[in-house]
Amino acid sequence: MWDVDRSWTLAAYEAKGGYQALDKAFGMSQDDVITAVKDSGLRGRGGAGFPTGMKWSFIPQDNPKPKYLVVNADESEPGTCKDIPLMMANPHVLVEGVIVSSYAIRANKAFIYIRGEVLHVIRRVQAAVQEAYAAGHLGKNIHGSGFDLDVVVHAGAGAYICGEETALLEGLEGRRGQPRLRPPFPAVAGLYASPTVINNVESIASVPSIVANGAAWFASMGTEKSKGYGIFSLSGHVQKPGQYEAPLGITLRQLLELAGGVRAGHDLKFWTPGGSSTPLLTAEHLDVPLDFEGVGAAGSMLGTRALQIFDDSVCVVRAVLRWTEFYKHESCGKCTPCREGTWWLVQTLARLEKGQGNEADLDLLLDQCDNILGRSFCALGDGATSPISSSIQYFRDEYLAHLTQGGCPFDPERSTAWAGQEVTA
DSSP states (O other): OOSSTTTTSHHHHHHTTTTHHHHHHHTSOHHHHHHHHHHHTOBOTTSSOOBHHHHHHTSOTTOOSOOEEEEEEOOOSTTOOSHHHHHHHOHHHHHHHHHHHHHHHTOSEEEEEEOTTOHHHHHHHHHHHHHHHHTTSSBSSGGGSSOOBEEEEEEOOOOGGGGSHHHHHHHHTTSOOOOOOSSSOHHHHOGGGSOEEEEEHHHHHTHHHHHHHOHHHHHTSBOSSSBSEEEEEEEESBSSOEEEEEETTOOHHHHHHHTTOBOTTOOEEEEESSSTTSOOEEGGGTTSOOSHHHHHHTTSOOTTOEEEEEETTSOHHHHHHHHHHHHHHHOOSOSHHHHHHHHHHHHHHHHHHTTOSOTHHHHHHHHHHHHHTTTSSSHHHHHHHHHHHHHHHHHHHHHHHHHHTTSOOSOGGGGSTTTTSOOOO
């Protein structure tokens, strides 16, 4: 990604073989491109892990309406930081992926929906699209193939809910970002009620390398059911936070070695494998394979591979409260379990964090989670319950310590990045 000077430019990308996968794809039939992506084992990199090629094959080609490709670049999951660095460092790999993917599903119009707050990213992707048009990689009769494609870079208004694919479509059509009832699914009636494929940035950016190097090359990495490589975002109490590209199935222990370990003088306490909407894991899970099956077997979800690392200075109750406040704020309000439930979760957690509740509040919290889980309109409500129920599972004693001590037993300043350092004015 950042391996060459001005890596985001067309010249830098083409110097590394960029846009050569286009000609190889155009030499194949559309169905053969879909088959190659299927054979590679690429699964969606946005969190759910649905097989990408299979999703493409759901598009009904006998439908007379236009087909659309929509790239979900509304990266909003707390702790997730992979798509934005990718678009900053190498936007052309996304653009090339958009062209190949659009060709495969026979779409002549594609949209890249980017979170509105990241203006620098929007400008960089817009510049890359303009460069691609000027070089003949976009527009009419691309590379003499007879294939036409127009790409629109769309800035969202800034809402976590628009990372949910149907809420994203609502926002793209100019309406309030709220999830749609399914069925019909986007593959049948998506954008403008037409057949639509919605994929994450990293999923689409993986396509050029699959076409260029072959499905077997991609499938040779990763694990049996979770093929290929992915970007792992390490943040929090690690010596070298950042993005680490590695095959799926790597463990947190191996990633921490790459990242220099947990900060000096502290031990790992808990971590998220896929952002704050996935159940917490602890130090006992250091050797869990970070693939969809391994993390699932451990009781969590791989999600967006947002590994937030928390050491022993952190109060788990305070961390979970902060996340829950986020979900309360970002609930779109369409359904009662999420709209009302997240509000009540915050009230109960805040009382516990201040040491003002009682032990029965833990059962109340779990009961509230049970009334939200599986009952909300989309996955936002489910995600809001994950850190709460898992933290009570692993750290019930810490919740009780707040009650016996009449407040939080942790010093919040000790968990900050600058704790223990001499700060000068």
